[in-house]
Amino acid sequence: MKIVVAIKQVPDRDAPVRIAPGGKWIDETDLQWAMNEPDAYALEEALQLKEKNGGEVVALSAGPERTGQTIREALAKGADRAIQVVCDDLGTRDALGVAKLLAAAIKPENPDLVLTGLQSEDIGLGQTGVIAAELLGLPHATLILHVEKTDAGVTVKRELEEGWFQSIEMPLPAVLTMQSGGTKLRYATLMGIKRAKTKELKSVTAAELGADAAPVVVLEQIALPKKQKSTQILPGSPKEAAAALIEKLKTEARVL
Amino acid sequence: MSGILVILEERGGRIRSSSWEALAAALKLGPAQDITAVVIGAQTAALAAEAAAKGVGKVVRVEHPLLAPYTADGYCAALEQLLQNQGPTQVVFPHTYQVRDYAPALAARMGQSLIGDVVAIEDGAVFTRQLMQGRLNANYRHSGNGPCFVSTQAGAFRADAVDALAGASPATITTFTPNLDASQIRTEPGEPFREAAQTVDLGSAQRIVSVGRGIKEEQNLGLVKDLAAALGAELAASRPICDNGWLPMERQVGSSGQTVAPKLYLAVGISGAIQHLVGMKGSQCIVAINKDPDAPIFEVADYGIVGDLFEVVPALTETVKAAK
Ligand SMILES: Cc1cc2nc3c(=O)[nH]c(=O)nc-3n(C[C@H](O)[C@H](O)[C@H](O)COP(=O)(O)OP(=O)(O)OC[C@H]3O[C@@H](n4cnc5c(N)ncnc54)[C@H](O)[C@@H]3O)c2cc1C
Numbered sequence: 001m002k003i004v005v006a007i008k009q010v011p012d013r014d015a016p017v018r019i020a021p022g023g024k025w026i027d028e029t030d031l032q033w034a035m036n037e038p039d040a041y042a043l044e045e046a047l048q049l050k051e052k053n054g055g056e057v058v059a060l061s062a063g064p065e066r067t068g069q070t071i072r073e074a075l076a077k078g079a080d081r082a083i084q085v086v087c088d089d090l091g092t093r094d095a096l097g098v099a100k101l102l103a104a105a106i107k108p109e110n111p112d113l114v115l116t117g118l119q120s121e122d123i124g125l126g127q128t129g130v131i132a133a134e135l136l137g138l139p140h141a142t143l144i145l146h147v148e149k150t151d152a153g154v155t156v157k158r159e160l161e162e163g164w165f166q167s168i169e170m171p172l173p174a175v176l177t178m179q180s181g182g183t184k185l186r187y188a189t190l191m192g193i194k195r196a197k198t199k200e201l202k203s204v205t206a207a208e209l210g211a212d213a214a215p216v217v218v219l220e221q222i223a224l225p226k227k228q229k230s231t232q233i234l235p236g237s238p239k240e241a242a243a244a245l246i247e248k249l250k251t252e253a254r255v256l
Numbered sequence: 257m258s259g260i261l262v263i264l265e266e267r268g269g270r271i272r273s274s275s276w277e278a279l280a281a282a283l284k285l286g287p288a289q290d291i292t293a294v295v296i297g298a299q300t301a302a303l304a305a306e307a308a309a310k311g312v313g314k315v316v317r318v319e320h321p322l323l324a325p326y327t328a329d330g331y332c333a334a335l336e337q338l339l340q341n342q343g344p345t346q347v348v349f350p351h352t353y354q355v356r357d358y359a360p361a362l363a364a365r366m367g368q369s370l371i372g373d374v375v376a377i378e379d380g381a382v383f384t385r386q387l388m389q390g391r392l393n394a395n396y397r398h399s400g401n402g403p404c405f406v407s408t409q410a411g412a413f414r415a416d417a418v419d420a421l422a423g424a425s426p427a428t429i430t431t432f433t434p435n436l437d438a439s440q441i442r443t444e445p446g447e448p449f450r451e452a453a454q455t456v457d458l459g460s461a462q463r464i465v466s467v468g469r470g471i472k473e474e475q476n477l478g479l480v481k482d483l484a485a486a487l488g489a490e491l492a493a494s495r496p497i498c499d500n501g502w503l504p505m506e507r508q509v510g511s512s513g514q515t516v517a518p519k520l521y522l523a524v525g526i527s528g529a530i531q532h533l534v535g536m537k538g539s540q541c542i543v544a545i546n547k548d549p550d551a552p553i554f555e556v557a558d559y560g561i562v563g564d565l566f567e568v569v570p571a572l573t574e575t576v577k578a579a580k
Contacts (some may be wrong), residue, residue, distance in 0.1 A: 017391050017550075026388070095360065096369040118356075122388055125372050127360035130328075134361040139442035140328065142357045160448055161353050163505065163513055167446040181499025215399070217369045222387060222394045224550075231544075231557045241561045242571035245543065246579065248559055253541040255463070255520040256487070 001055035001149065001172075003046040004106050005079065006116035006128065007039040009063050009070040013121065023221050025091050035070045038117025042178040044185050045147055046115050047078045053149050056080045058109060062101050064088045068201070075196035076188035082199070083109075087206035093213055099131035100211035105204060106136060111173060113154070118143055118177040126177075133175035140175040141168050145182030157182070260286050261344040263294045263335070264307055265352055271295075271306050274350035274408075276415035279310065281408045282348045284377040288421050289313040292342065296334065298324035304429045311421030316342075317431045322438060328358040329441045334434035335362055341432065344403050346381075351407040363405040370405040371396050373530075375412040385409075389529050390552035410511070410534050454506055456490065463489035463520040466509055466536070467497055470525015470546065470565055474502045479569045480524055486576040492516065494526045510535035525565045528553030545569065 011017070012032035020027040035043075046057045059074035061067050062085035071082045085101050087093075093101070106114055114133070119126030126142075133140035145165070146157040153171040159179050160166055188196075206213070232248070234241040249256045262282045264275040282291050288311055295303040296318040308315045318338055323330050339347065339362075349355040351373045363370040375393070376384040383396045383406060398404035458464065465484040471477060484491045491507060498508040509516055511531040521539035526532060528544070528551055536542070537556050544557035545568050554560050561568050 011388070013389075017388050019392070026392070094369040096364055096367075099364070124387065124389065125360075125370075126356055127370060127372060130357070130360040131364040131369075134332075134364045140361070141443060143353060158445075159353075159512055161511060162515070163508075164448045164450055166448050169444040169446075171442060181495065215369070216367070216402070217371055218397050218399055220382070220395045220397055222392050225386070225390070225393045225552070225555065228555060229557070231554050231560045233549075233554075233560045233562060238561075238563055238567040238571040239575075241563065242568060242575045245559055245561060245572065246575045249520065249541070249543070253520075253558065255541045 001049060001053050001113060002058070002109070002111045003049060003055065003113045003115060004058045004060050004109055004111040005039070005043045005046045005074070006102050006106075006114065006132070007043060007059055007061045007070060007074055008036040008117070008120050009033050009061065009067045010036045010120055010122040019222055019224070023223065024219060025222065033066060033069065035073055036117050036120050038119060038178055038180050040117075040185055041180050041182060042115040042117050043074055043077060043079065044183055045178055046113075047186070048183065049113070049147060049149065055112070058083065058111070060102065060105055061085070062087055062098065062105075062206075063090055071201060072196050073188060075199045075201070076192040077186060078192060080199065082201045084201060084203045085206060085209065086203050089206070089213060092215065092219070094215040094217040095125045095127040096131055097211070097213055097215055099128050099135060101206055101209055102128065103132045103135040104209035104211045106132065113172060114138070114175040116175075116177055118179050129175055129177035136175065138173050138175050139170050140177070141170060142177045143179045144176045145179050147176060258290070259313075259342065259344045260291045260346045260348065261294055261339070261342060262291060262312075262348045263296065264303070265350055265354060266295070266297065266303050269302060271303060272350065272352070273415050274352060274410050276310075276418045277410070277413040278348050278350040278408045279312065280413040280415055280417035281374070281377055281406070282346070283417055285346050285348070285381065292316055292344070293427070294318060294338065296323055296331065298322075308426040308429050309422060310418050310427075312427050315427045315429045317429060318434060319431055320434055320436050322436045322441060325445050326354055327441050327443050327445060328361060329443065330436060331358045332362045332365060333436055333440050336365055337434045338432055339366060339403065346404045346406065349405075349407040351409050355407050359405065359407060366402055368402050368405050370407060371398065372407045373409045374406050375409050386530065389527060391550060409530060411537070451505065456506055458490055458492055458507065458509065458514045458516045461490040461516065461518050463487055463522075464492050464516055464518045464539075465489045465522045465524065466492040466494065466526060467524050468494040468526030469496045471497070474500070476566075477502060479566070483522075483524075483569050483573045483576070486573050487520075487522075489520070489522070494532050523553050523557070524569060526553055527551050528555065
């Protein structure tokens with residue numbers, strides 16, 4: 001089974017967010033970057049499928065130069081080779097524009113399966129995989145926790161709302177967007193990191209892929225959310241704050 | 257091109273409240289008479305009647321035997337035909353799991369891009385949605401030709417705005433029968449199931465201490481267990497804690513877990529992602545302990561302590577015990 005995994009590099013979860021001058025994106029200076037968590041689960045699922053059924057795992061990522069670091073992480077964890085779509089304007093493309101880039105890179109690979117995370121931790125539209133499926137003319141399923149290869153294709157476990165699940169049977173090739181938490185993530189081993197250096201990493205530019213960039217949806221301005229509710233922040237040392245809180249919960253909120 | 261379509265979603269034979277919220281959002285884009293409510297499925301008569309009573313302009317039933325059970329292929333094919341037929345300027349959805357599954361593909365099929373999970377709509381069709389897990393807001397605008405696709409975040413618009421319309425005579429209902437063929441539907445969905453029997457009922461708990469990724473390691477859970485015991489509270493968690501298997505999934509609060517509304521909800525090291533908030537924001541009194549003063553959990557908290565949970569939580573446990 002040949003599997004392409006689309007991976008995004010996003011700001012590290014604990015990184016402080018500051019708005020860049022101009023107010024159209026965050027300030028990226030000194031920012032720490034990480035592999036988008038649901039994409040890490042997509043990669044893990046791909047590696048496990050390969051271990052069970054054989055085949056090849058190709059990591060694919062679109063983004064500027066720095067994305068190389070996340071791609072090498074995917075290679076170190078066990079992807080066989082990688083494709084980087086080098087583009088500096090990811091932030092101004094809409095979901096359709098980004099999916100066009102990825103679909104153009106995926107198409108010549110003719111994979112059996114395309115996996116990606118269900119949404120990114122930065123922009124969080126949760127659409128890239130679904131649109132890529134549409135552009136590639138492939139069936140898709142979203143919010144997937146587990147994939148099982150069958151004779152006819154795959155059986156996937158899909159998460160529904162409020163703790164429900166559902167199985168879906170589908171033919172291959174197909175596109176699946178993976179939910180976090182379906183399995184345990186592996187760490188890159190020292191050996192893996194060493195081997196990653198010898199693996200193929202192909203670069204293509206957005207221009208070479210010929211995917212047009214004109215967005216239908218434009219991000220105009222970002223801002224800190226306006227506070228809706230006034231929270232009483234209890235100051236002081238942990239001890240003082242704790243005492244003040246318990247007092248408030250007893251006498252003011254009357255919930256203790 | 258004219259008019260606003262709102263695609264309603266049902267559960268158990270009734271329109272879901274998140275769909276009324278989407279309808280309320282549509283009222284910010286145009287007057288009620290310009291709004292067409294769309295119900296879709298294999299049997300839609302009762303749903304259509306429910307929608308018609310709300311005083312919208314029109315109701316359309318998109319009905320076909322192949323539209324049950326839900327599949328992305330079936331919904332995309334049927335709704336594409338409806339959109340070609342109606343030529344709306346805007347199409348509004350509730351941001352549900354089902355909508356996430358098909359609306360982006362439907363929009364793409366029409367050369368459009370969905371503005372998803374919108375929390376506010378301002379004059380001139382400026383749509384606000386959250387970035388960075390709720391830490392920032394971004395304003396988006398649709399440009400170019402073709403319909404603008406929007407989905408609304410659960411709880412962001414008030415469903416009762418729609419109730420105010422009711423009382424007017426019920427809207428006219430028409431039926432639209434799409435051309436669908438079984439071969440167009442490539443996936444075969446199974447029946448919904450639950451994983452394990454529920455043994456704790458967080459829904460009826462009076463007090464809940466809920467723990468998030470800020471706790472860092474499984475072995476640190478003792479800290480919050482002690483606090484919960486001292487307060488006589490049930491223990492709950494954000495999703496990553498249950499994903500890691502540190503607590504069973506039945507203790508997960510949020511859109512893919514339980515919905516709770518205790519008197520006291522004390523969130524420890526939880527950032528406050530929307531999928532968590534929808535499960536607990538109905539609590540009477542919310543307390544947040546977080547080292548990040550800008551964490552979105554403080555948006556819904558009545559009381560907060562900004563600080564290191566490893567210092568604050570033991571201090572709280574001490575205080576509660578000492579007061580006994
Ligand atoms: C479709 C879908 C469904 C989902 N369903 C759910 C759901 O049902 N329930 C749910 O909870 N999530 C759900 N999620 C996940 C959700 O988006 C968030 O990723 C998750 O809620 C984050 O959990 P958290 O707040 O514990 O972790 P994080 O977001 O990592 O937050 C950890 C917090 O701890 C704080 N912290 C760290 N160290 C300390 C310290 N020493 N002292 C004090 N504070 C500290 C940090 O400042 C941060 O705010 C869902 C996601 C998707 C996409």
